[in-house]
Amino acid sequence: MERKFIEYDFGRVDSERMRLNVGPQHPSTHGVLRLEIELEGEIVTDVIPHIGYLHRCFEKYCEQMQYPQVIPYIDRLDYIASMNNEWPFVMGVEKMMNIQVPERVEYIRVIFAELNRIANHQIAVATFGMDAGAFTPFLYLFRDREMILNLFEHTSGARLLYNYFWVGGLAHDVPPNFKDTALNIIKTVRATNEEVMRLLMGNKIFVERTVKVGILPADVAINFACSGPVLRGSGVEWDLRKAQPYSIYDRFDFNVCVGSNEIGVIGDSWNRNIVRMNEMEQSCRIIEQAIAQMPNEGDVREKFPKKVRPPKGEIYCSAENPKGELGFYLVADGGNKPFRLKSRPTSFVNLAVLPEICKGYMVADLILILGSIDIVLGEVDR
Amino acid sequence: MLVQEIYDNLKEKFPEAVLEFIGTATGDPSTVVDAGQIYNICKYLRDQDGLEFDYLALLSGMDYKDKFGTVYHLYSLKYKHRFVIKTYLPKEDPSLPSVERIWKTANWHEREAYDMFGIKFENHPNMIRILCPYDWEGYPLRKDYVGQETYHGVRIPV
């Protein structure tokens, strides 16, 4: 077959500038992302992200699958925060079918979602540190993440792709020592976070590297529909858990962390990460409260519908994922398969802002800015 | 503000362009508008005091079997209200104005809708495929899509 010539205009090419392909095989693109960057010396003048290397037709598959079968596919979107991913989908289907899940299920869901948020932020901060050349905090944070994954494994049987939140309940009940384990995890997480704050976030070199790098003003962030720590790092107090409380988040006392001018400038790479660090602490607080309030007895599977067959209609259900707002626009035609399931992929939307904020910085900064946005290519490409 | 009030406000401002209000028993109500007017309507929704939909959460392309469509999910961070707009497009050569100049985030969403459904967005700065390879044939999320058999000489498993 003859190879077609692909025409696309990426603007004027200046002969004195150098075009550099960062990725798809590059140590710090966090997956198979290809950035076509234009350099003037070491200054980045343009960035064109090319995505889709991991595209696997998620939405097309969903149209062929029955509702419960969709959940494992959803796990594979943002495979670092699978628990959180499943939530908006099952919540959407439950809303369509008018299922009120038991209290105990809600509490377990909150605890797991928050634990997974901690795990995700640990990876985000760790890999961000590694982008800056600090390797040791990476392993400290991964050591703690291991505990969270072990708990998930004991509960759901899987370490990464859990398939745990089901429509109307949960796949399994929690293990007997669940509460103690979770409290123990919180204790360790807090201790390590304190250490990481000193070792990494407060490190003079690290601060110099990340402060005033990749400044994302609040209005630009909103215009690009950024969400999660990227938006909150720019000082916008927007957290779906507070703004549109879903599930039982209105019962907990926690703060929405936003960036500040304290060390960096609002919206810079350092602030995006300090938001993540602070959110881990808030998640710990939520988990503590949830464990204290959680009912001990109750069946987590009693509300399973016999047939998952939402009535004709459509719903957009979103939840605050670690990376931002993950939503599913679900169109049901009354059958047992979704007519259309469109996801609002957080990383996809957040990545779109990258070309906007990294012009004029150096190559090394570009890598840091990319790291501070915290993308997962599984979600970008779907 | 309630969805109904926003709809009334919009209907008053654009009597011809706003076509229909779909309220469902379950799920979100939505408003169908004329595809050709989508840019003006969105601009109004963003800039009008009291509405200020500054956040485009999601732009999806749709294939309703007999027609195509686009769906816009809007938030207002200030007033914390949401609104859903829909457009319907003909089967042949679907195209409508781009809202990229209103919400930059629409850039990639519209490219995705083009990539998956072949819906063309006018005035879009860079209307090329985004997820599929640039020389892919067909629009995969259309209901009547039949995949390529080979791509650059490589057989595609079904």
Next chain:
Amino acid sequence: MLEALFYIFAAMIIGSAAVTAFTKNILYAAFALLFTFFGVAAIYVLLSADFLAISQIMIYIGGILVLIIFGVMLTTNVSIVDIKEGFTGKTSFIIAGIFSAITCIFFIYLAFKMPFINHAPKDVKLPNDSTIKPLGKLLMTNYLLAFEVASVVLLIAIIGAAMIARRHDD
């Protein structure tokens, strides 16, 4: 043994200098200079001029050669320019040949007329001690003016380079 070393290094100098002169790739020429400079430094060592030898390495290899390579590399696509371009016709070839022949003969004549070749003592005893002390003394006494003037020239060069390299847009 020293003589054998001398001939090895001399061959290296001439060979690499020939590469510098005749290669069509500018970068090869620049890198061949490395061996020329290094060979010259080695000859200095054989002459017991240790300070000179190390200065040769430092200034010529560490300074000038790096500068040349940078200049070649950072100038867009110079490394693929065909040097033969602009070489027009036989006339220039003949003129260049005549000039080089004259220069060559002149230098050979000069070499045999120079007093330091004809009148040098045959069995010169190379100094075993370092040359750094006498050099330093001479530079600070007899040749102080020349030394200082050289530094002024270098200063002017640095300031000029800084002026040229400065961005003019602000």
Next chain:
Amino acid sequence: MGNFVFDLIGKNIVAALVICIIPLVFILPYALIAILGELKIGAWMQDRVGPMRTGWKGVLQPVAEVVKLLQKEDITPTIANKPLFNLAPFIVFIGAFAAFAVLPFSEKFIPSGINLGLFFVFAVGSFAVIGIVMGGWASNNKYSLLGAMRSVAQIISYELPAGMVFLSIATIAGTLDMQTIILNQSGPIWNWYIFGGPQGGAIKFLFIPFFVILFIVYLISSLAETNRTPFDIPEGESEIVAGYHTEYSGMKFAMFFMAEYANMYVVSAIIVILFLGGWSSPFGTSFMDGPIWGIFWMVGKAFFFVFVQIWLRWTLPRLRVDQLMYLGWKVLLPLSIACFMAIAFLAMIN
């Protein structure tokens, strides 16, 4: 003073060859130990066990890695400039190895006791620059070129503060010869230059702050000259993949690797010679002193600084290019010049 090889077999060509080979014989096991140290110290700092499978507690891991590198396919990219691509690792290694010519190991062994030791070390550093540019350019890879350019800019910039440190020590010692510099510091521990040098009296205490500053300046510049963290910008793996040796594999990569480790030893040894008394014993001339103990002290002290480099690598993040240049030109250079002038002044009034 002198050279034990010459004492043993006389001043002939065999002796000269033996002297040339001794540092090479030193570098190979040293590199293995340093690699093991890098792995194990990293593991220890990061709360893990590190390699455990090869040999007892994994001590043979570096050997396995060297064997792996030897067996690896030697890939030369088709669009690379082959002669220069193949030559570059050797030139880089020559640069590192040449410095060993003037590094004393003991009072009885220095490969070449020339009077210009410090100057020589300073000069042969430029070989590495040429080799790195050669490798980076010949790879025909943009990452390599970026890495090479960064590396050269970095090494040249940090040679200046290092040179000022050398000058200060030369001023106070009155020589550029390594052995004499060490001999000046022999005796009790407070004769070391970091503690103010051999001169006595109250003026010694005026010297100490300047020497400490110079010591820190040289420690920082040495990290930059060997491309170690936090100055590993030329090979910053998260930005430019591996910098100038992106395209190298197998033995040629091993040469670059070995050159880096050899350089680590060279700069550590120079720190020890300039500030910490070289091979002289910290207990004065009476205890644990002598040619054999000299080797122990020299290598032991140098290994401590190799350890410091490894330690920093696993602790600190990486700087950015402009910050690196800022530090080199606007902080270290003025600081070292000021210290040099102060020391020259103090030496004059002393």
